Amino acid sequence: MKTLMIYGAAGYTGRMTAGHAKAAGLNVIVAGRDAAELAKLALDLGVDHRVFALDDDATVDAALSGVSVLLNCAGPYIRTAEPLMRAAIRTGTHYLDIAAELDSYRLAEKLDAEAKAAGVMLLPGSGGSVAMLGCLAGHVAERVAEPRSIRIALHVSGSMSRGSAVSASENLTTETLARTNGTLQGRSPEDIRSFNFGKGPVDCFPVTLPDLITIWQATHVPDIETFVHVSGDAFPEGDLATLPDGPTEVQREANRYQAAVEVTGAGGSVARAILDTVNGYTFTSLAAAEAARRVLGGEVRPGFQTPAGLFGNGFAETIADTRIIDL
Template identity: 60%
Template sequence: MGELLIYGATGYTGAMAAEHARDLRLRPVLGGRNADTLAAAAERLDCAYRVFDVEDQSAVEEGLTPAEVLLNCAGPFLRTARPLMDAAIRAGTHYLDIAAELDSYRLAEMADRAATAAGVMLLPGSGGSVAMLGCLAAHTVARVERPQRLRIALHVAGSMSRGSAISAGENLTTETLHRVDGSLSVADPTAVRGFDFGFGEVACTPVTLPDLITIGRATGIANIDTYVYASGDAFSDGEPADLPDGPSAEQRAVDRYHAVAEATGRDGRTVSSVLDTVNGYTFTPLAAAHAARRVLAGDARPGFHTPVEVFGAGFAETIADTQITDRECG
């Protein structure tokens, strides 16, 4: 089996991904900028490590060349995705990340042709909401004839990690977008819609999620709206730098995530499906490690792809105790 390099392996989510990769016997190489923290993590996990900064182009390419697969867990992804994607294409290394911001996916779209020519797969969102929502969407649209519209809502429970808050704050895409007739366009940010995640209908807010790109790409649906409902202190009013690394294991065990997808077919019939899963900060590193394992085992396609395209609609349900249940809409 080839080499897996996890960049950002000492961060909150990256450290958990490295542990899962170790447990899967992938023997990951830990990557990052700080030699001292990397050395300590590598000793704890009995792994090798490699030190380089994404701002040093030659060092990045040298660091990636031995790796068959790169898993980028280093946010903000606005800073790390482009140099690591570009270097991965030059080095012939498959690129995976856990980004939740639209910008990484736009970069992957732009790099699709170069990656395809190089035989390199770009798989942003290999873990996290893109993987879970993509699988839920594919499952739901398969239940209607010639799907025309998809509405999908994510329930984010519990607190946000410091890294996620900083990444979200630096996201270039500030407008509320949706997909209309195949193109991204500005949506009404006040167009709140009710969804039932299994505990009664709640008001969900339109937000710009990367699934506008990934679900459109995977399913071909031309009209997609994405929403979020946050409970607890998911979006803190404080400064991101003042937040803790992330929720504790005990907090994650209590704060489960949910999602609802509503698909409408050409005949007007609408169905919905509901996903129930572990906390996003538990799901993301576990799904990313399993995605890396599958890519190392040969599940790779050149160019920009989504988890559901590569691993199938059932991928999310292989992670922890994730379940999807079906409903009929009235």
């Protein structure tokens, strides 16, 4: 039976993902650096565990022995993505993660040729907003003749986990980017746009999301802009170390996520849709486990791939009660 390793499994999202993967009947190894927490999690789930850091290539390669698919849930990804992607290529292990930082996707682009030569797939963003927004954008782009531009916004609701907050604080992109004529270019951070997530128009501010890479990769639409609307205490301030591990189940259920997209065609035609789904942490853990299941089952293309490009634009709607509503 093929084996899935979840690195960072002792973290908030990693634990949830490991539970979903085990419930799906996958052969799971939980891994990371926290020996005590991993041993406890492995005992709770009835799975094996491996403890290793990422500062020695030989150690990482040995730890991946017998592993078919590696799912990286250990942020900040600026520290973990490169050693694990490179190890995956060296050992012939397909790589997935749940990163939301642009640098991880730029790295996957850079390593695309090496991964293809090794027959290895790099699938960053296998769960989370990259899967949500990619499926929404691809779905609507199919309705437009010669799509030329995509404007897409994510509504982030509720609180962050401690790990997500630390990752975000270490990976804030100082430059606000958009994709124009197929290339990433700077843009004004003051370019506020209005989107309707289903309860009336709200202001959304431009941000640099990895979807500037993944939506381009999947659709080749030349002009792409990404925005965010934040409600609640989604971006905490102060000492991040004092934050709770993550939102409770009750808090997650009370804070669903939405996304909205506007796709414009060469002739000026416009199509819009919204996506409504469960809380981002719930979606991410479910989607990452499902992506791993499908990759273990043989849904693989070597090189840098995206969830929507690999699994199709309907992937997001297979997760929980996610639905896309055409407007």
